[in-house]
Amino acid sequence: MKSIKMVWHIFKKDVRLLWPFVLGAAGIQFAHAAVRYALDQAGAAEAQTLSMLLQVLTPVSQLAAAFLIATAVHQDAVPGVRQDWLVRPVRRKDLLFAKVLFLLVMVHGPILLADMFEAMAHGFPLGQALASAITRSLLLLGFLTLPALAFASLTRNMTEALIGGVILFFIISSAFQLIVRSGHQSPLLQTGLGWMGGLSVASLLFLGAAVIFTMQYFRRKTTFSRWLGAGVVCLGFLTYNLLWQWQVAFALQERLSPAPGAGRSILAVYAPTLGKFWLPEGVNRNNVTKTNAGTRYEASTVYVPVHLTGLPDDGVLNADRSQVRLLALDGKLLYQGPGDNLLVRKQGHQGPIFFTIGSFGFVRGIKTNDLSVPQDGEAWIYHGIPLPRDLYPHLRNQPLRLEIDYSFTLLQGGTSYIPALDGKQVLPGLGRCTTKMDDDGDDIDFHCMKTLPPPSCASLFLEHVPSGRRNPAVFGCQPDYAPFLDQLVPDGIARFGVGLRFHDLYGLAKFPVEAGDLPQSRVVVRAYQPQEHFTRQLVIPQIRLSDWESVEHTQLAQNH
Amino acid sequence: MIEVDKLWKKFGRTDAVQDLSFAVPEGSAFALIGANGAGKTTTIKVLMNILEPTRGTASVLGVDSRKISPRELAQIGYVSENQDMPEKLTVAQFLAYLRPFYPNWDIELEKSLLRQLRLPLDRKIGDLSHGMRMKMSLACALPFRPKLLVLDEPFSGLDPLVRDEFMEGLLQQAGEMTILISSHELGEIDGVATHVAFLDEGKLLFQESMSDLVGRFREVHVTLDHNGKPTKEIVAPPFPKCWLGIRTVGNVLSFVDTQFSESDVNERLRSLVGHVKTVDAQPMALRTIFTTLARASREGALQ
Numbered sequence: 001m002k003s004i005k006m007v008w009h010i011f012k013k014d015v016r017l018l019w020p021f022v023l024g025a026a027g028i029q030f031a032h033a034a035v036r037y038a039l040d041q042a043g044a045a046e047a048q049t050l051s052m053l054l055q056v057l058t059p060v061s062q063l064a065a066a067f068l069i070a071t072a073v074h075q076d077a078v079p080g081v082r083q084d085w086l087v088r089p090v091r092r093k094d095l096l097f098a099k100v101l102f103l104l105v106m107v108h109g110p111i112l113l114a115d116m117f118e119a120m121a122h123g124f125p126l127g128q129a130l131a132s133a134i135t136r137s138l139l140l141l142g143f144l145t146l147p148a149l150a151f152a153s154l155t156r157n158m159t160e161a162l163i164g165g166v167i168l169f170f171i172i173s174s175a176f177q178l179i180v181r182s183g184h185q186s187p188l189l190q191t192g193l194g195w196m197g198g199l200s201v202a203s204l205l206f207l208g209a210a211v212i213f214t215m216q217y218f219r220r221k222t223t224f225s226r227w228l229g230a231g232v233v234c235l236g237f238l239t240y241n242l243l244w245q246w247q248v249a250f251a252l253q254e255r256l257s258p259a260p261g262a263g264r265s266i267l268a269v270y271a272p273t274l275g276k277f278w279l280p281e282g283v284n285r286n287n288v289t290k291t292n293a294g295t296r297y298e299a300s301t302v303y304v305p306v307h308l309t310g311l312p313d314d315g316v317l318n319a320d321r322s323q324v325r326l327l328a329l330d331g332k333l334l335y336q337g338p339g340d341n342l343l344v345r346k347q348g349h350q351g352p353i354f355f356t357i358g359s360f361g362f363v364r365g366i367k368t369n370d371l372s373v374p375q376d377g378e379a380w381i382y383h384g385i386p387l388p389r390d391l392y393p394h395l396r397n398q399p400l401r402l403e404i405d406y407s408f409t410l411l412q413g414g415t416s417y418i419p420a421l422d423g424k425q426v427l428p429g430l431g432r433c434t435t436k437m438d439d440d441g442d443d444i445d446f447h448c449m450k451t452l453p454p455p456s457c458a459s460l461f462l463e464h465v466p467s468g469r470r471n472p473a474v475f476g477c478q479p480d481y482a483p484f485l486d487q488l489v490p491d492g493i494a495r496f497g498v499g500l501r502f503h504d505l506y507g508l509a510k511f512p513v514e515a516g517d518l519p520q521s522r523v524v525v526r527a528y529q530p531q532e533h534f535t536r537q538l539v540i541p542q543i544r545l546s547d548w549e550s551v552e553h554t555q556l557a558q559n560h
Numbered sequence: 561m562i563e564v565d566k567l568w569k570k571f572g573r574t575d576a577v578q579d580l581s582f583a584v585p586e587g588s589a590f591a592l593i594g595a596n597g598a599g600k601t602t603t604i605k606v607l608m609n610i611l612e613p614t615r616g617t618a619s620v621l622g623v624d625s626r627k628i629s630p631r632e633l634a635q636i637g638y639v640s641e642n643q644d645m646p647e648k649l650t651v652a653q654f655l656a657y658l659r660p661f662y663p664n665w666d667i668e669l670e671k672s673l674l675r676q677l678r679l680p681l682d683r684k685i686g687d688l689s690h691g692m693r694m695k696m697s698l699a700c701a702l703p704f705r706p707k708l709l710v711l712d713e714p715f716s717g718l719d720p721l722v723r724d725e726f727m728e729g730l731l732q733q734a735g736e737m738t739i740l741i742s743s744h745e746l747g748e749i750d751g752v753a754t755h756v757a758f759l760d761e762g763k764l765l766f767q768e769s770m771s772d773l774v775g776r777f778r779e780v781h782v783t784l785d786h787n788g789k790p791t792k793e794i795v796a797p798p799f800p801k802c803w804l805g806i807r808t809v810g811n812v813l814s815f816v817d818t819q820f821s822e823s824d825v826n827e828r829l830r831s832l833v834g835h836v837k838t839v840d841a842q843p844m845a846l847r848t849i850f851t852t853l854a855r856a857s858r859e860g861a862l863q
Contacts, residue, residue, distance in 0.1 A: 005660070013649075016649070088633060089630035
């Protein structure tokens with residue numbers, strides 16, 4: 001009881017001393033929230049100005065929070081020998097808890113309230129608004145504010161903190177550049193499992209901060225704590241970029257599958273009868289493109305025909321990662337590397353199959369209805385395997401054994417509808433959605449906001465209800481399998497949307513659903529959420545790579 | 561009250577305090593004297609658990625200095641010339657902040673101290689002059705009637721008027737309190753200290769009661785009877801180690817005797833310099849004792 005009183009007593013002293021800073025920082029947080037809200041309501045004309053303002057305010061709001069935390073800690077700085085509190089009967093734990101209380105009430109309080117009011121202004125109910133604000137506050141606590149509190153406890157004053165912060169920033173930036181250039185980035189990056197890397201770093205920072213607090217406030221070991229802090233930053237960096245093993249992360253993700261067994265019947269086998277892969281128009285064998293997996297040479301890329309079975313109707317199968325191994329027939333490993341990003345979508349019961357080739361930086365969608373007529377749950381697709389340019393000539397005519405380890409996620413969802421013009425409603429899995437004509441008059445802007453993770457994939461099209469005419473569907477995927485909205489900035493609301501074209505301003509294309517049809521049209525949205533994460537292995541005991549080089553459309557023209 | 565045993569404190573390669581041992585008796589006013597950089601403040605910071613000793617031990621109120629807890633700190637008043645206090649709080653706000661930390665805080669005593677020291681309650685600490693800050697620091701260190709009062713260079717930079725006000729405030733409340741006071745001038749603690757320890761370059765040169773110290777220091781002027789011989793022939797080294805600042809003018813030999821004894825002074829002088837006409841031994845002011853000791857220490861004359 002006495003301890004609580006003393007924590008409150010120290011907290012009140014800090015508030016008395018720092019209230020102008022508290023008001024300033026809170027003002028910035030509320031201004032940040034107001035700009036976010038205004039941007040969501042703005043038309044194209046104001047949006048540009050507000051976007052620029054938001055770009056400034058986002059880092060400023062974080063710096064304001066960090067500054068306020070450091071100032072509060074420096075009121076009773078730990079390093080040094082002159083501070084008055086050192087000779088007073090102040091219990092160290094009371095002092096620490098008072099600083100943490102200041103952090104929670106004076107720093108997080110305004111952020112939480114601003115986030116909550118913003119969400120409520122958008123029409124989210126109080127419970128959802130509060131839950132999303134708390135989630136973001138917890139993320140900020142792990143990533144920013146608690147580490148900032150620990151960092152401030154290692155410094156005597158703001159000058160030291162600023163110098164230390166700048167040094168830290170340059171070290172982290174340099175290390176990041178080094179990692180990017182060396183190609184040792186986290187295998188989780190740009191996959192739906194990215195949240196695990198972030199969460200592990202936040203947990204490590206949280207633990208590191210707890211140890212630094214113990215060493216600083218209870219033992220005043222500043223030199224040791226500074227080294228410890230540097231160690232935690234390095235370890236965080238290593239954890240994020242180097243220590244996470246894909247297999248471990250995916251095994252964890254498998255355990256979090258919302259519908260275990262949903263992908264049980266899905267199988268992938270080699271389908272040599274399918275014939276060679278025809279490159280999509282615009283892509284030829286001389287293409288050299290930069291992707292997130294490195295430089296991709298079309299001339300040394302092969303496309304392996306794969307027969308998938310067990311695909312549910314309207315399901316999406318995403319290969320979060322495919323690891324390719326090429327072995328000599330005596331078992332000697334000749335090559336190991338990633339395959340193309342493979343995403344397979346089945347549209348309807350016997351509808352066309354879509355799949356992707358390439359990788360981030362170069363992705364092409366292929367429609368397979370001219371390749372085969374799929375039966376129930378079947379799909380014939382090609383999986384691209386880009387190989388190093390200098391290695392490929394040595395391998396292309398050898399008999400080889402090919403093994404591909406797939407980490408798959410099956411995504412499924414339901415269909416929702418919203419009027420094409422000025423629609424405003426809550427759609428299952430998508431949150432609060434709106435539709436409106438864009439300023440150019442050629443698109444319907446479909447936009448949603450959600451306080452929970454957005455759907456990993458979605459397909460949308462305009463449909464004229466009386467006639468059933470449909471415009472071509474727009475499909476997009478940005479897998480994120482986090483069980484919570486792992487969004488640190490700018491707030492706790494996920495925003496996503498797309499423009500649905502119904503008119504070509506140049507008059508070159510004609511759409512089935514046009515401007516005059518819009519009052520009787522609707523947007524049909526299919527939102528896909530992960531159901532099960534699972535692994536499969538495709539083994540081809542003997543293959544000759546040159547058999548699976550692609551064919552260009554230009555060759556077809558030459559043949560004719 | 562305070563026991564220091566073979567205490568060492570290093571900063572990098574520098575020995576700030578070396579093999580220091582002394583004891584502060586309960587109820588005494590113990591002065592740590594030494595020039596700037598002698599190790600006084602470092603010793604006090606070790607005693608207050610602000611710094612950790614490199615070797616050796618120190619105990620305060622019977623507790624190892626490294627384990628001093630809020631319970632002990634609630635019985636220790638601390639006043640230092642270089643104490644960082646919350647600049648933006650007013651004097652009244654700071655006192656109000658401190659009160660709940662001390663179970664024995666006497667609000668009446670606080671009021672009386674504020675009156676006596678004439679402190680402006682509504683002024684921010686950052687706006688106080690150095691003298692005012694020191695008085696405020698004292699006003700914050702006494703209302704809980706500490707068993708031990710630690711004063712680190714409390715008079716440094718104070719004008720005589722403020723110094724007197726400070727001393728008055730201190731002496732009126734001293735009572736049974738044990739006081740540890742550090743200063744670079746003996747004169748400053750004249751009339752306050754009952755015991756003194758002299759530090760030089762981190763080492764303790766001596767410690768004793770003030771009465772013994774004042775009793776054994778004399779400025780001695782000896783008129784020699786040299787019968788026409790040059791003074792240099794009569795007065796030649798080696799001199800006793802207890803003589804400091806030796807000089808001769810004509811036939812007068814002057815020095816500071818650090819082991820003066822009234823009973824055998826004439827006999828000792830005759831045995832050292834032969835015929836002596838007159839001996840004049842004057843008691844010394846504390847300030848003069850300090851400067852003599854400091855000078856001798858720098859010249860390596862003190863062992």
